[in-house]
Structure formats: structure tokens, C-alpha cells
Amino acid sequence: MIHVERKPADLGESGWSAILQPRAVGAALAQDIECDYLVVGAGFAGLSAARRLHQLEPQASVVIIEAEQVASGPAGRNSGFMIDLPHALASGSYAGEDSQDLRNIRMNRAAIAFAARAAQDFGFPGEAFDPCGKINAAACRIGSEHNTNYARHLDTLGEPFELLDARAMRAICGSDYYSGGLHTPGTAVLQPALYIRSLADALVEQSGCRLYENSALKQLSRKGERWLANTATGSVTANRVILAVNGLIESFGFYRQRLMHINLYASMTRELSGAEVDALGGVERWGFTPSDPIGSTVRRIDGSGGPRLVIRNRCTYEASLRLPPDRLQRIASDHQRTFYARFPMLKQVEMEYCWSGRLCLSRNDVWALAELEAGLFSACCQNGLGTTRGTIAGIVAAEMASESSATSLVPDYRPQPRPQRLYREPFMSLGARCVIRFKEWRAGKEL
Numbered sequence: 001m002i003h004v005e006r007k008p009a010d011l012g013e014s015g016w017s018a019i020l021q022p023r024a025v026g027a028a029l030a031q032d033i034e035c036d037y038l039v040v041g042a043g044f045a046g047l048s049a050a051r052r053l054h055q056l057e058p059q060a061s062v063v064i065i066e067a068e069q070v071a072s073g074p075a076g077r078n079s080g081f082m083i084d085l086p087h088a089l090a091s092g093s094y095a096g097e098d099s100q101d102l103r104n105i106r107m108n109r110a111a112i113a114f115a116a117r118a119a120q121d122f123g124f125p126g127e128a129f130d131p132c133g134k135i136n137a138a139a140c141r142i143g144s145e146h147n148t149n150y151a152r153h154l155d156t157l158g159e160p161f162e163l164l165d166a167r168a169m170r171a172i173c174g175s176d177y178y179s180g181g182l183h184t185p186g187t188a189v190l191q192p193a194l195y196i197r198s199l200a201d202a203l204v205e206q207s208g209c210r211l212y213e214n215s216a217l218k219q220l221s222r223k224g225e226r227w228l229a230n231t232a233t234g235s236v237t238a239n240r241v242i243l244a245v246n247g248l249i250e251s252f253g254f255y256r257q258r259l260m261h262i263n264l265y266a267s268m269t270r271e272l273s274g275a276e277v278d279a280l281g282g283v284e285r286w287g288f289t290p291s292d293p294i295g296s297t298v299r300r301i302d303g304s305g306g307p308r309l310v311i312r313n314r315c316t317y318e319a320s321l322r323l324p325p326d327r328l329q330r331i332a333s334d335h336q337r338t339f340y341a342r343f344p345m346l347k348q349v350e351m352e353y354c355w356s357g358r359l360c361l362s363r364n365d366v367w368a369l370a371e372l373e374a375g376l377f378s379a380c381c382q383n384g385l386g387t388t389r390g391t392i393a394g395i396v397a398a399e400m401a402s403e404s405s406a407t408s409l410v411p412d413y414r415p416q417p418r419p420q421r422l423y424r425e426p427f428m429s430l431g432a433r434c435v436i437r438f439k440e441w442r443a444g445k446e447l
């Protein structure tokens with residue numbers, strides 16, 4: 001019998017959900033039901049698993065249970081970059097068609113194609129999924145050097161890119177802050193809460209999946225050949241179960257001492273007035289990822305919530321998964337400071353939302369993706385590119401769980417070693433915090 005220990009909430013309301021029209025929240029599970037497949041967690045991994053199961057076995061019954069409301073967890077709190085290219089490329093790592101980097105790129109692109117297909121088949125609004133590429137922005141010498149090196153590797157790989165100078169960056173974002181940028185066209189940019197909501201609603205309305213929100217799994221036990229999953233107010237008996245709960249898989253008793261829990265933080269401005277948009281200049285929508293990975297991600301959006309800017313920076317290591325309640329206040333003032341440094345013409349514009357969210361890493365950069373026991377699968381630990389890698393994990397777990405012999409959508413996936421054991425506490429937390437603080441200090445203007 002598996003007891004689920006705890007479920008810490010993220011702090012602050014995510015701007016991505018707050019700026020959307022209110023959505024009719026799905027009912028909580030309030031009865032005892034049966035199904036072929038149970039998916040636990042309605043993030044990128046869980047919803048992708050449910051969609052793939054439905055594609056493989058349209059007649060199978062698929063139930064999804066989500067502990068909170070759809071998109072209120074990390075899936076609706078991220079910066080929305082669904083990235084195809086790894087952040088670091090070294091010439092040794094892409095030698096040969098079967099090299100790890102090239103397989104990763106092909107898998108990332110399969111995930112982006114899967115999301116694009118869902119957006120098209122289900123008719124998502126354009127802002128939910130926009131295949132517009134991204135710009136790696138550089139604010140100082142270190143960032144520019146990174147972009148120049150990266151461009152060299154892209155050239156060798158035959159990947160398209162465009163290097164942008166400070167003037168071109170200013171024409172896009174209206175700010176003099178950036179010294180250059182590197183545009184690559186393969187990334188899709190999401191309104192993450194809208195993408196997740198749209199996918200969840202479409203799976204229910206168009207694919208016949210059953211979704212129960214505010215229905216946290218509390219206990220999981222074997223029932224003959226099947227699994228019995230209990231929430232506070234109901235139960236699901238399923239032939240097969242996919243746990244798509246990212247780092248929280250640890251609270252189910254799996255992968256203990258093997259997963260690193262990181263919190264990221266983001267803020268979104270209030271809607272800009274017409275005069276503020278004019279003062280800012282630039283184009284209506286853009287997305288900058290930092291050339292130094294620890295730096296700031298910045299987006300200008302112009303969808304249903306009107307023109308706004310979104311900034312993400314700072315990260316913290318939280319072995320206990322719990323955050324001190326005053327953490328957000330301190331981060332919010334960091335966000336305001338880094339925002340004004342970039343956009344001095346918007347000195348009067350304050351942040352309307354500030355929030356935190358969790359992501360999960362392993363020391364050896366592998367998924368927690370396996371058949372844990374007969375009929376019980378995990379699709380967790382997405383490491384850096386969680387929107388893309390979560391989608392891949394969901395597809396792979398569904399293909400492992402299903403008996404369908406259809407060709408895999410991610411033929412480049414190979415079974416992985418287990419996530420490596422972490423160092424003992426308190427050394428792990430101390431070490432991780434020192435590394436993060438050092439990298440943040442070294443990032444300088446990129447932060």
C-alpha cells in the first residue's frame with residue numbers, strides 16, 4: 001500500500017491563470033469508479049499521457065485526477081518556452097546521428113510537434129501555442145560570448161539562426177539593455193495556463209477522458225491484477241496507472257533522495273496603458289530567454305490580458321519542498337529592480353502578480369520514467385526543459401503502459417539509468433545553495 005505524504009502548494013497567484021476568463025472547474029471525484037487507465041496529475045506529462053493513450057486506444061477509458069485546479073500548479077506557472085535546442089552544445093556531444101544531443105533535439109521536436117498537433121486538432125486559441133521561435137538575449141560580454149559560441153555550433157549542425165545586434169534588440173523590445181541576441185526558429189511559445197486548460201478541456205469534451213479536479217491521490221494499493229487509487233472522497237480502480245506528478249513522486253515513496261527540488265519565481269506587470277506601450281516601443285510580442293541559464297527570462301505578451309511584461313529570475317533549492325511564506329516578498333522586489341533596469345521608461349508600472357513554482361532535476365539529467373511495479377508507471381523529473389520533456393515523458397509512459405503496437409512518436413527515447421543518489425543532507429542543500437548563489441552573482445547584468 002502506498003500512502004501519499006504531503007502536497008505543498010506554490011506561493012502567489014500565477015498571472016497566466018489570473019488574466020484568463022474564469023473557467024468552469026471540473027468536479028472532484030465523489031464516487032467509486034473504474035477505468036482502463038488512470039493518470040495522476042494534469043500537467044504537461046499527465047495530459048500528454050492521456051492524449052497519447054486516447055490516440056493509441058480510442059476505445060479505452062481514461063481517467064485523470066488532479067490534486068488542484070487545472071493549471072494552478074507548475075504547468076500553469078512557467079514562462080511558456082517549449083524549447084527544441086539544448087542550452088549547451090559542445091562539439092563532442094553531437095558527433096554522429098545517434099549522439100545524445102541530436103537525439104535530444106529530435107525528441108524535443110517530436111514533443112513540440114505533438115503539442116502543435118493538439119493545438120490544431122482541438123482548435124486552441126493562437127496565444128496558447130505560438131511557434132514563433134525565441135531569442136537568447138545577451139546583456140553583457142559573457143552572454144554575447146555564449147551566443148557567438150552557440151552560433152558556431154549551430155552552424156556546424158546546419159541549424160538555422162540569426163544573430164541580432166543591440167539595435168535590432170532595441171527595435172524588438174524597446175530597451176537599450178541588451179547588447180545582442182540569437183534567434184532560433186524551432187521553439188514554440190505558450191500561454192502556459194491557456195495551453196494546459198485548453199488541452200484538459202479538449203480531452204474531456206472531444207476525447208471522452210474523465211477529469212476530476214481538487215482530487216489528490218492519497219493512497220494507492222493493489223487490487224488483484226488492478227490498482228485501487230483513493231482520494232479523500234472517492235476511488236478509481238484501474239488496470240494501469242501513470243503517476244505524472246513530477247517531483248512529488250517522492251511523496252509517494254519513489255525516487256527518495258534522488259530528486260532535486262528547485263523553485264523558480266516570476267512576476268507579471270499590470271496591463272500597460274496605450275501611452276505606456278508607446279513609451280516602451282518595440283513589437284507587440286516577443287520572448288527572450290537568457291544566454292546565461294541563471295539569468296532573466298522576459299516576455300512581452302499581448303493576448304487576452306492586454307499588453308503586459310513578464311519576468312522570471314531567481315531560483316532556490318528546497319529539499320523539504322516548503323517555502324518560507326515571506327520568500328515571495330523578497331523575490332518580488334528583486335523582480336521589480338531587474339524590470340526597471342531593463343525598462344526605465346516604465347518606472348511607474350508595478351507588478352500585478354508574483355508567484356513561485358517547482359521544478360525537478362536529477363543529478364545525471366535523466367527522467368524518473370519507468371514501470372515502477374506491474375501496471376504502475378512514472379513520468380516524472382523533467383529537468384530543465386519541463387514543458388518539452390514533460391510532454392515527452394507523458395508520451396513515452398503512455399506508450400509503455402499501452403499494449404498497442406503502434407510506432408512510437410519518440411523513437412529516439414532510450415531507457416535511462418535511475419536518477420543518481422543525492423549527497424547527504426545538510427551537504428546537498430548547502431552545496432546546491434552555494435552553487436546557485438555563485439552562478440547568480442556571476443550572471444551579473446544577465447540576471
Ligand SMILES: Cc1cc2nc3c(=O)[nH]c(=O)nc-3n(C[C@H](O)[C@H](O)[C@H](O)COP(=O)(O)OP(=O)(O)OC[C@H]3O[C@@H](n4cnc5c(N)ncnc54)[C@H](O)[C@@H]3O)c2cc1C
Nearest residue numbers: 041043044045067073075078079081217357385386387390
Ligand atoms: C516560474 C517557472 C518558469 C518555468 N519556465 C519554463 C519554461 O519556460 N520552459 C520549460 O520547459 N519549463 C519551464 N518551467 C518548468 C515547467 O513548468 C515544469 O518542468 C513542468 O510544469 C513539469 O511538468 P509536469 O507535468 O511533469 O509536472 P507539473 O506541471 O508539476 O504537473 C504535475 C501535476 O500533478 C499534480 N499532483 C501532484 N500530486 C498529486 C496527487 N497526489 N494527486 C493528484 N495530482 C497530483 C500537481 O498538482 C500538478 O498539477 C518553469 C517553471 C517555473 C516554476
